[in-house]
Structures are given as structure tokens and as C-alpha cells.
Amino acid sequence: MDPNNKAILEKANAAVSGGDNEGFLAFCTDDTEWTFVGDQTLRGKEAVRQYMATAYVEPPKFMVENLIAEGEFVTATGTISMKNEKGRMVEYSYCDVWRFRDGKMAELKAFVIETGAGEKS
Template structure:
């Protein structure tokens, strides 16, 4: 499976509420940087983030998926429920770096849209 197909399969797991299925595609030392916000280091930190942020599966609309070498960039929109149960819409650009067929690093640019 190429990196683009791996990301598509991983994202499908998230939309089905299968966070553990998604995590199978991540390296143990995966690192997620949400630019201007925080950095998660390691699969366990990502698991804890997903348990709260993705308590209800997010809705994705991928507009572009661009693969080059070890990188896959996804551009699109995502809707998530906040702590109050209100749906919040975002535009995002995720830059994923792959290592040995797994997602090793994410640099995410996420902006709330009105």
C-alpha cells in the first residue's frame, strides 16, 4: 500500500470511530504538531488526545491529497463537536511524514471557519 492509500485507510478508521484502527498506522514515536497550539509525542499521547477530541467521530472532507516521497499532504475541512456539544467547522492542512509504511509525523495547520 502506498502512503496515500495508508492515510486514506487510517482516516476511514477515524470516521468510523475506530481510533485504535487509526493508531495501527502510526509509529510508536509518532509526533503531532498542531502549529500555534501543542505537540503530542508518542502514540499514547495521541491516543489520549483522540479519546477526548474524537469522542464523537469527526466529519472530514478531503479536497486535495498530494503525495511526494515520504510525505502526504491533505487539505480540506473537518467538523468536530466541542466540549459543549456544538459542532465547530475548521479548514485544515495536514502534512504527514511516513517512515517504513507508517505515519511518523504530522504538522497540522487548523483554522476555525465561521
């Protein structure tokens, strides 16, 4: 188990929360693959970059409840708030399972469920 994987994920999340998508992507492998269970799969850093450009027009707000590391995996649970396509803040509960390779995030399996809307517009 690499104890740095949790620290890497924390740094990556801090970058994206600060609006630094490229800083976040620096922690990902070029062939990173993100699977949003029941929705879509993004293959490669460029696909993730394009997703972030549209989904994270305004940086998301994370509340990490748990980070659990085992072997090459780090699991994060918590809530995330971000604007939807109508510009309204929506809150989601999530469980992200990250697989690391050589100190970078190589794969994400994300379980994301809408739990409610925040501020109305």
C-alpha cells in the first residue's frame, strides 16, 4: 500500500475545488478512465478535461466524509455540490473508488446520487 495515495487525492481535490482543473489533471495518468456508474465512461485525460470544462464551469464544493486506502485503491465518500445545466446548485452524495498507478490516478469508479437542490435560481 502506498500511503501517499490519500495525500495525492487530497491535493488533486484541492486543485479542482480551487478551479485548477489542469492542476487536478496533473495527478491523473494519460490513459485515466472514469466510469460514472449508470451514466458514462470517460477514456483518457483529454476526455476528462472536456468533461471538467463543461461540468465544472464553477468549481464544485466537496465535503469528504471518509478516505479509505487499501493497496492501490483509495475510496472517498461524501457530498459534492455543483451547478446543473440550468445554473442551479445541486447536492449529490458520492462514493469514488480510485485506482492508482505509479503515484497517479489511473481509474475512477464513481457512484453519484442526487440528494437535493441547494439554492434556487
